[in-house]
Structures are given as C-alpha cells and as structure tokens.
Amino acid sequence: MTETAPLAAHGAAITLTACAKTFADGTRALEPVDLAIAAGETVVLLGPSGCGKTTTLRIIAGLEAPDAGGVVRFDAEDVTAKPIEKRNVGMVFQSYALFPNMTVVENVAYGLRVRGVAKAERLARAAEVLEMMRIDALANRGIDQLSGGQRQRVALARALAVRPRAILLDEPLTALDAALREHLRAEIDALLRRLAITAIYVTHDQAEALALGDRIVVMRQGAIAQIGTPREIYFQPANDFVASFVGITNRLDGMVRNGSFEGAAGRVPVTGPDRAHATLAFRPEGARLCGVAESSLHFKVEQVHFQGARQRVLLSAGDGARITVEASPDLPLVAGDTVGVALDPSRLALV
Amino acid sequence: MRSHPLVFALQLLITLLAAAFLVVPAATSILAGLTVNYFQGVRSGLTLEWVAQVWGLYAPTIFRSIGLALGTLAVTLVIGVPAAWALVRKPGRMSRLVEEVVTLPVAIPGLALALALILTYGGVREFRASVLFILVGHVLYTLPFMLRSVMAVLAAVDVRTLEVGAASLGASPWQRFIQVVVPNARPGILAGALMVVTLSIGEFNLTWMLHTPLTQTLPVGLADSYASMRLEIASAYTLVFFIMIVPLLIAIQMLAGERKAKARKSRP
Numbered sequence: 001m002t003e004t005a006p007l008a009a010h011g012a013a014i015t016l017t018a019c020a021k022t023f024a025d026g027t028r029a030l031e032p033v034d035l036a037i038a039a040g041e042t043v044v045l046l047g048p049s050g051c052g053k054t055t056t057l058r059i060i061a062g063l064e065a066p067d068a069g070g071v072v073r074f075d076a077e078d079v080t081a082k083p084i085e086k087r088n089v090g091m092v093f094q095s096y097a098l099f100p101n102m103t104v105v106e107n108v109a110y111g112l113r114v115r116g117v118a119k120a121e122r123l124a125r126a127a128e129v130l131e132m133m134r135i136d137a138l139a140n141r142g143i144d145q146l147s148g149g150q151r152q153r154v155a156l157a158r159a160l161a162v163r164p165r166a167i168l169l170d171e172p173l174t175a176l177d178a179a180l181r182e183h184l185r186a187e188i189d190a191l192l193r194r195l196a197i198t199a200i201y202v203t204h205d206q207a208e209a210l211a212l213g214d215r216i217v218v219m220r221q222g223a224i225a226q227i228g229t230p231r232e233i234y235f236q237p238a239n240d241f242v243a244s245f246v247g248i249t250n251r252l253d254g255m256v257r258n259g260s261f262e263g264a265a266g267r268v269p270v271t272g273p274d275r276a277h278a279t280l281a282f283r284p285e286g287a288r289l290c291g292v293a294e295s296s297l298h299f300k301v302e303q304v305h306f307q308g309a310r311q312r313v314l315l316s317a318g319d320g321a322r323i324t325v326e327a328s329p330d331l332p333l334v335a336g337d338t339v340g341v342a343l344d345p346s347r348l349a350l351v
Numbered sequence: 352m353r354s355h356p357l358v359f360a361l362q363l364l365i366t367l368l369a370a371a372f373l374v375v376p377a378a379t380s381i382l383a384g385l386t387v388n389y390f391q392g393v394r395s396g397l398t399l400e401w402v403a404q405v406w407g408l409y410a411p412t413i414f415r416s417i418g419l420a421l422g423t424l425a426v427t428l429v430i431g432v433p434a435a436w437a438l439v440r441k442p443g444r445m446s447r448l449v450e451e452v453v454t455l456p457v458a459i460p461g462l463a464l465a466l467a468l469i470l471t472y473g474g475v476r477e478f479r480a481s482v483l484f485i486l487v488g489h490v491l492y493t494l495p496f497m498l499r500s501v502m503a504v505l506a507a508v509d510v511r512t513l514e515v516g517a518a519s520l521g522a523s524p525w526q527r528f529i530q531v532v533v534p535n536a537r538p539g540i541l542a543g544a545l546m547v548v549t550l551s552i553g554e555f556n557l558t559w560m561l562h563t564p565l566t567q568t569l570p571v572g573l574a575d576s577y578a579s580m581r582l583e584i585a586s587a588y589t590l591v592f593f594i595m596i597v598p599l600l601i602a603i604q605m606l607a608g609e610r611k612a613k614a615r616k617s618r619p
Contacts, residue, residue: 063515084518095509097516101534111520114530155516162520 090159461556504539
C-alpha cells in the first residue's frame with residue numbers, strides 16, 4: 001500500500017435522483033435518470049453517441065445542472081447547486097486538456113496551486129504522484145513534447161493529485177491508436193482498482209466497458225437501457241438493443257411452447273411461459289458445435305474462417321437466419337455440412 | 352521544377368518593378384526630408400536640419416500619438432481580452448451578433464464614425480476638447496483587431512476544455528482567467544497589441560475629425576505640415592513617422608513567423 005500513499009482512498013458514493021436534462025432549444029438530452037454508484041466503484045456509461053452518457057457525466061461533474069427536481073448527492077451531501085470547482089472531482093478528457101503554458105509537473109501541481117499549497121510542497125507532492133504513475137522522467141517537459149499516451153497519463157496524474165472524491169473519465173482513450181489504447185486501458189484499470197476511488201468512465205467502446213467496469217450502465221436515447229456487471233450485460237442483455245450493442249449476438253426467431261423454444265433450426269429447452277413470438281439470443285461462446293444426434297438444433301455450414309487458435313463458423317438455419325459460433329481449430333468443417341449446435345442454458349436469453 | 356532562364360528573368364523583373372513602384376516614392380520622400388533644397392536635388396547637400404525643425408514644431412504631436420496608442424492599447428486589452436474569452440466560451444447566435452457589431456467600425460468610414468461621436472458627445476465640452484475624445488474613437492476602431500486576434504488563438508488552443516479542466520481542479524473563474532486563459536492567449540494578445548498600436552499611431556480619418564488644435568496627433572500633424580510647411584519639413588516629418596512605425600511592423604512580422612514556426616514544431 002505504500003505505493004498508493006500519496007493518493008489514499010477517499011471516494012464518495014454518488015447518487016443521481018430523477019436527473020433529467022432539457023436544453024434551452026427544447027432538446028431532451030436525458031430522461032429522468034436514477035443511478036446509485038457505491039464509493040470506490042468503477043461505473044462505465046456505455047452507449048452510442050447522443051445516448052446521454054456524456055450529459056450524465058457532465059451533470060455528475062457539475063458542468064450541467066439537471067432540470068428542476070433532479071438531485072445529485074456525493075455521499076449524503078446535496079451538491080446539485082454546486083459548480084464543478086466546488087465538487088472536488090478529477091476529470092480526464094479525450095483531448096487531454098493539459099495546460100500548454102505549464103510543464104508536466106506544474107500541470108499536476110495546478111490543483112494544489114489553486115488550493116493555496118506552497119510551491120515547494122505542491123511540486124513535491126506532484127512529483128510523488130508522477131513517480132507513482134512511473135512518469136517522473138517527464139516532470140520538466142513541456143506538454144508539446146509528449147506523445148498522446150504520455151499526455152493522457154499526465155492528465156490522469158493531474159486529476160488524481162487533488163485527491164478527488166470521484167474521478168470522471170470522458171472517452172479518455174478515444175484519441176489514441178489501438179495498441180496504445182489496450183495498454184493504457186490495462187494501466188487505468190490497475191490504477192483505479194489500487195486506489196479504490198469512485199470512477200465514472202464514459203465510452204462508446206464495448207470492449208473498454210467490459211474490461212474496466214465493476215458495473216456498466218448501457219444508455220440509449222437519453223435513458224438507461226440496462227445496469228449490470230459486465231457479465232450480466234454480456235450474457236443476460238435486458239433487451240435487443242443491449243444485446244446488439246455489446247458484442248456479437250446470434251438471434252433465432254420462433255415461439256415458446258411447453259417449456260421449449262421452437263424455431264426453424266429446431267428446439268431448445270427454455271424456462272418461461274408460452275409465447276407466440278420469441279427471439280432466442282446467445283453469444284458465439286455460448287454455443288458449441290456437436291454431432292447432429294446430440295442436439296435438436298440443426299444448421300448448415302455456410303463459411304469457415306480459420307483464425308489460428310480457433311475457427312469462426314457461420315451457420316444458417318432453414319428460415320435463412322444466420323448465426324456465428326466458434327469451434328476448436330482441429331474440427332474438420334466444410335461449407336455445406338449439416339451440424340448440431342448445443343447451447344449453454346445459462347448463457348442464453350429470450351427477448 | 353526548374354523554369355526557363357528567360358521566364359525567371361521576367362519574373363524577377365516584374366517583382367523588382369512592383370517593389371520599386373512601392374519603395375521609390377517612400378525613398379524619395381525620405382531623401383527629400385534630408386536634402387537642403389529639394390528643388391535643387393541631392394547636389395544641394397544633405398542635412399538633419401529639417402528633422403530638427405520637425406522635432407521643434409511637432410514633438411508634442413509625436414508624444415501625444417505614442418501616449419494615445421498606449422492608452423488605446425490599455426483599453427483594448429482590458430475590454431478585448433475578457434470579451435474574447437466570453438465570446439469563445441459561449442458560441443452561438445448572440446456572440447456572433449456581438450462580434451459583428453464590434454467589427455462594424457472597421458467597415459464604416461472613419462469620418463462617419465467621427466461625426467456620430469461628435470453628434471453624440473460633442474456637447475460635453477471638456478470631453479470634446481480632451482485627448483480622451485480621440486481615444487474613444489481609436490478604441491472603437493482598433494477593438495475588433497484585438498478581439499479577433501485573441502479569439503482566434505483561444506479557439507485554436509480549445510480554451511473551453513482547458514477551462515473545464517482547470518475548474519475540475521478547483522480553480523475559480525478569476526483563477527482560470529488569470530492562470531489559464533491569459534497565458535494561453537498570449538500570442539493572440541501580443542499580435543493584437545502590435546496591431547492596435549500600429550493602427551492607432553497611423554490613424555488619420557477619425558482623428559482628423561475628432562482633434563482640436565490642441566490635440567493634434569502625428570498623422571494630423573503630417574497633414575498640417577503638408578498643407579502649410581516647406582516640402583522638406585513635411586518630408587522630414589514622414590521620415591520621423593517611418594522611424595516610429597517600421598520597428599512595429601517588423602515586430603508584427605517576426606511574431607507571425609515565430610507563431611508559424613511554433614505551429615510546425617508542435618505538429619509531430
């Protein structure tokens with residue numbers, strides 16, 4: 001724990017109650033939203049652009065006031081009327097927002113400077129944070145001498161140096177290239193976990209959301225579509241939108257009769273009442289290829305993509321529905337074969 | 352691509368002719384200010400006497416112009432920088448309208464602007480007779496240059512995000528303005544300041560209408576000397592004007608060059 005000493009845990013629980021946002025021109029950016037975030041939790045707001053995730057973050061930050069009736073609480077304190085500078089939140093932006101007129105260490109020390117900490121002490125404390133993030137070698141560089149990844153690390157250090165009650169990250173990795181994104185994501189994940197700080201992370205990238213979040217809030221058209229752990233979101237999507245937004249989803253249309261889903265490909269036992277129309281949704285990993293005799297779901301092999309460690313197989317059902325499953329690489333498969341598919345009952349959803 | 356020697360020679364000739372067209376009259380005028388008798392030409396000898404006479408006659412107008420330029424600069428800084436910040440912060444129809452209205456004095460003939468000022472405030476005698484009256488005119492005329500110059504730089508560094516970043520770290524609006532907005536607007540402020548000083552020193556249209564015999568500025572004094580003095584004195588006066596304005600122009604050029612070089616450097 002000595003390593004995290006300069007930034008000991010101090011996260012606040014954040015509660016939004018009936019927070020809606022209507023802009024001056026009448027656009028409704030956010031329907032009334034209720035959201036409870038536990039102290040120390042990492043919550044990811046996930047959704048396509050215009051879904052209200054950034055507006056939600058801005059309401060938490062204090063950059064946007066919710067419509068009348070909305071309340072934002074940090075622990076028990078009502079902060080709805082407080083501007084951002086009084087909320088003590090750290091923010092990290094897609095565009096870094098580092099001050100070009102200051103060096104790296106001055107940037108990191110800026111929050112302490114506005115709090116009136118003496119120069120020697122604030123620079124020492126900033127240096128400590130830089131060391132903890134292993135970027136102390138950059139301390140005296142100018143901002144324009146840093147790469148994108150370095151800039152975002154400095155931005156993170158700057159936000160954490162003031163020991164905020166929560167850290168808010170607005171698409172922090174979007175401006176970086178893919179390899180760096182993965183690397184920095186792992187670093188941020190490790191850091192947030194080590195510091196046990198309340199973190200709210202906005203992204204449109206489902207892989208980022210699944211990897212980082214303790215919980216994910218999937219948003220759509222200004223409303224929350226589902227809140228759950230990454231596993232819940234992935235394996236038990238609450239509706240079609242969540243299922244299609246997060247990962248590849250296979251869908252089969254049919255009906256439910258006598259505890260069994262019936263579609264063009266065959267039958268699958270399910271739980272639930274009879275329905276005249278039902279869609280069975282499952283992930284590629286929730287399905288397994290098997291012999292025709294072992295399953296009552298039968299498909300025709302359309303395409304086989306060999307990917308080294310596994311092969312990805314595109315299958316079609318009698319009604320033209322297509323699904324994707326993964327198979328071990330040594331299984332001999334040829335387009336035109338008929339195969340059986342066994343579904344893991346814990347990894348499928350009726351929607 | 353290498354051009355034909357003949358084409359090159361032609362290009363060079365045209366460039367030199369164009370340059371000569373502009374430079375020769377200036378040089379002639381400067382030379383006239385240094386010759387003993389312009390009508391006899393340089394043969395009559397060179398002298399600094401005319402410059403000395405100009406100094407004796409018009410030194411107050413020179414100092415007045417410098418004071419006026421610095422005063423205009425101070426006012427445009429105090430009004431222009433915060434205004435540019437406000438306009439960049441809240442882009443929208445309202446701020447565009449404000450920007451257009453502020454820019455209007457550049458498009459309106461100086462004479463019309465001066466007449467409007469005289470009609471409105473001419474009745475206040477002390478104000479009408481003081482240099483402040485001219486100062487108001489110069490501020491109206493130069494403010495858009497400061498405003499636009501600062502706005503362009505603030506928009507380029509994305510000052511809105513920088514400000515949100517500073518606010519999230521606990522900075523009050525005043526701290527944000529002094530510690531983040533102003534330092535990052537510096538290139539724009541500097542360029543705007545040189546522009547304002549240069550325009551104010553050279554301004555004639557407005558000032559000619561607004562001045563009184565006791566509040567003559569350098570360009571107005573120039574017109575006065577052209578109308579009533581020997582050609583040599585008027586030319587010597589031009590020389591004095593050149594000495595004042597050319598260093599400012601060079602500074603503007605250097606600043607622009609520095610900014611371009613910096614933009615190149617920061618693009619990896």
